[in-house]
Amino acid sequence: MREMSTDYSGRCGNCHEPMRDNDLFCRYCGTPRGEGDFLPYENINCCVYGPPMVTTHTCTDCGYSWNVRRLGGDNALFCPECGSPVSTELKEDW
Ligand SMILES: [Zn+2]
Ligand SMILES: [Zn+2]
Secondary structure (H helix, E strand, O other): OEEEEOOOOOEOOOOOOEOOOOOOEOOOOOOEOOOOOOOOEEEEOOOOOOOOOEEEEEOOOOOOEEEEEOOOOOOOOEOOOOOOEOOOOOOOOO
């Protein structure tokens, strides 16, 4: 089920990914909280089966680390604390 939404509470204004309460930057595109175009996004409600994948990211710049639960893996690219690019050591086994 999909529905268009402009509810940006707790979401990035640029890529629409959910943000934590204490995140200062979007971890997926590096956009500071409160910035972005805030265009309507498609709110996708999908059925989730099985345990979510948990990934731990650590910022090499400020040392901030956080856990991410995300279906299909995680693609965080930026530290939510300082906005620095994050280097992940995720294997890509296809
Ligand atoms: Zn974003
Ligand atoms: Zn950082």
